[in-house]
Amino acid sequence: MKEPVRILIVEDDALVARDIQTRLRKIGYQADWIASTGEAAVKFALEMSPQIVLMDIQLGEGMDGVEAVEKILENSEIPIVYLTAYSDESSLARAGLTQPYGYVVKPIETGELRIAIEIALQRYSLQNQLNEANRRLSTTLASIGDGVIATDTFGIVKVADRVATSMLGKKKGMLIGEKIEEIFTLRSRDALNTYEILKDPATELLATKKERLSYSDVLLMRAKGPATPIDVTATMIVDDRNEPDGVVLVFRDITKRQVAEEYLRYLAYHDYLTGLPNRTLFYNRLNAAIAQSTRHSRNLALLFLDLDDFKTVNDSLGHDAGDMLLKQLAERLKVSVRDDDTVARLAGDEFIIILNDIASVSDVKDVAEKILKGLDENFRLGDTEIKVTASIGIALFPLHGTEAEKLVRYADTAMYLAKPKGKNAYAIYTADWKSELPKD
Template sequence: MHMALNSLGLMPGMDQGAVPRLLLVDDEPRLLSSLHDLLKDSGYQLVTATCGSEAVAQLMKQRFDLILLDLRLPDLSGHEIMDFINAKGIDASVIVLSGDTDIDAAIGALRRGAYGYLRKPYPHEELLKTVDNALQKRQLEAENRQISWRLACSEKLYRYLVDSSPDIIYTLNPEGQFTFVNDRVQQLLGVPREELIGKHYSSLVHEEDLERAHYVFMERRVGDRASRNVELRLKCVRHGRVERAFEHTLMTVSFNSMGMYSAEKSSGSKQFFGTYGVARDITERKRAEEQISYQAYHDILTGLPNRVLFRDRLEQALIQAKRDATELAVMFVDLDRFKLVNDTLGHVKGDSLLQQVTARLKASLRRGDTLARIGGDEFTVLLPELRDRRDAGVIADKFLKCLDQPFYLDGHELHVSASIGIAVYPDDGNAIDDLIRHADIAMYQVKAIGKNGYSFYDNSMLDASGQKIILENSLRRALEQHELEMYYQPLVDVKTGRIIGAEGLMRWNHPDRGLLAAGEFLPFAEENGLMIPITDWMIGALCRDGREWNAVSDRAIRLSLNISPQYLDRGNFSKKLQESLATYGLSPTQIEVEITENICIRKPQYAIEQLNRLCDLGVSVAIDDFGTGYSSLSYLHRFPIHTIKIDQSFVREIVSDNGHYPVVLAIISIARGLGLNLVAEGVETQVQARYLERAGCTTMQGYYFHSPLTRSEFIRALKAQSPVLAAR
């Protein structure tokens, strides 16, 4: 938002040493007076406006360095004032001060160029710091503009600037031969600039890109029609001739202004002398884009295709099978006793085991088969172009035999087996979901008869629904017989090492199967309509335990709980939570509700209304497993979000202090830019904790700090971090 240069040729914002002038805009007299009093002793010139039109009048009358702007004004909105500032090219920074909790208001302000966005009521120290930073930034920008202006006026300095550019800058004659190139070409490509003069551009371009390169390097157009952002691969003679990717922004030299055209006197036409171009190295960006694209379709831990890519390949295989009248098979593979490894050796060892299992399964496949990991210890397999269904049985036998050999993890000898279900097209279904579901049913049949085997799907397996009824009744009795129990995963502030919160995790003390994690029974509860009574129990237990912790803690502990979309749809959640909070005397500000991307699959508008009711109570909302679903970013536009939780799959990727993990950094940047709280899940190593802290995430949970604790264990942990309480 810089004004055009004035007639004296001076750069804007260069009145160094002048007292900064601030415009304060708010329609609330009390708030405006308070803001004025807060800033008056800081050495600023302060001007106030109580409405949008008054603010516009002040902006037209005098120059301001900084505007502190309320969004909700009686005549013009803050967004409209920012649009006016941008349209008029007014050189002023903007800090928005708003009580509006709508995320769209914040995004709208940031898109219009706001330096900062503070929600009312804001801490005075934060406002003063933001104002100071904004003014310092303007001062630095003014100084940079002065430097750039002097460089532009000096041919000698201009030459230095060209040679110091991070980009390759070059000119070509009409035959495509280099007539000038700066020193950057040697730094990036290892070719001395002197050797390139007189050589054809094709000597640098990758053979596969020569056709596109012709239009780039022989560009004759100017202005907006010139070639822009064309990506080419250039040959690099350094580091083993690694090829690098470049983005070209080209234009023809404007010879009129530079005196490089020779106009023929007879016709007055202009003679073309060559092409001017700038090539920016985007190799690292391309690698980051490829990595992000890869992660969208692959499991980070094993490198296998994920559920999305598997379904896509299955869809293509079905089309081919229908066209060729051939068979294909879908396998559902679930590891037996894998939970025992995680519980006894930890998730790091469990991940290592999954990687070893993956390597063995892949070695047993044919060329063209697809092995995918769809979550936890579950895999799916696509076997296209079967001669007959017995081929699938051969692959299943290979899987079982390769898993029969022991696995070794840091001196531990482990044995795992697998239960495998197989569905064959077209006998067992001709649609993607049918084949996957039937393979899943066949797998559970193997589980039911002893595990470590495989079974083809048969329609008679549908009778196994009777077993589901038994499990449903057991789950219903679990509520009546108090078999459910809450465990708590502590949230730790790594700067102080203190427990500042906890995530509630449900466990089932099954009379026959022992302690079951939520993932082993909640999916079934959702499928059979038991989520509402189970979640009702969880809310009551969480509030009861929170009251007990408040009695032994020297500060309020924030409690978070995961809520299923089904419960938001039908559970009258806000009313029930309000009743539980009142019953146990717990403050709503201690509760945070965690949602996932599945919430937008059902009734998103109704869910938004429910969450807004929670926010009205004082309850905050977090996105759990952020970045793993299609709709994660859309939450920031549609839902009242306060906290982002970095999914453990991204955290697990952090293996080096000096590594670069763009997805993690992107999520932290999003949270910081929108003023949201940030929590990292599944932190299991010191390297992960240290990297996240340096990147700006200071609240974490995971086995590195604490495993999930029972209620009494959590109380002991709270007392241990307070000497006064520990002495009680």
């Protein structure tokens, strides 16, 4: 059996209050609570949780009906129906601001009272359903992570979710009622790194009556704050007659995606362990350096470095210690050369260095000696300190060759021929060592 609706009566005239109570009970409502003051009404509403409040606007001394309703609505969303015989315009205006669910004029008739209550309850139920739908929509939009804005056919913002509001640097509710074309600007960067202002997609869609318009990898410019890289899609909203009824814009912040893509591009050209250029980037730079040196009749040198007895470090201290050694070595090599030179890791403990625009062979020897001297200081690997040496092979352009692969092979050969010197040494390739080269 359906439980009767619980009603709180707020009326300072005891006879009128009892009359209302009797009428309510006769038509099936539960009307056990009567409050004669605004203060008592607030207390009853808080403690008893009635489903509807019948509130007299004009109460006796103290808090009037409107003030009581304002207090009640601070803690709950109980539907309010005002009871009034007469009220000044100021009181009625104040009552209207509390958004009541109805009015009943005294003297009260049972039929009118019942209609007012049922309409109030129906409106309250529909409002709750609408609030729940909006809550679900808001939760769904928030979970998507995209910014969403909906406009009417004049481009006036009617809906803006939390993400879109935040992306545009606004506070909650500030976008509603704004003209969409005045809120933000989109810019597209072309291959020349110049920025072109794009047409506002919502306004463009409304003007052309197209169904959909998308921009990829554009910059969202706002009045304050940095630009944000986004993808944006505008889709026409149509009514039951298939007529335009507005536009919905979906913004997707692609900052994280761009960072991930940039990192992948970085990994494609850099060694994951040391951060140095890898084999691919090394050969790109070597070929570019050869072309530049050829064009300007300059010399360059390759230094092929291999750690002596690196396998012993891995076997005795473990691969983690070996990795620590390689990372520290990379840092020492970088500070041993100029900023426009290249230090790369080819594989394992093999490193190679491009020295650009060298004036003489003695300059190359000085760099090789500087590198070897830089290894004099022990390497700290956790709680252990070790001494490390290296062997370096040197090949010169154009003296020893003009092709990248040949120069690398010559430097590699020179490095192996440096090891018999007692390690921690360098050797410069000479034509007499060609017989030592691997066969093509």
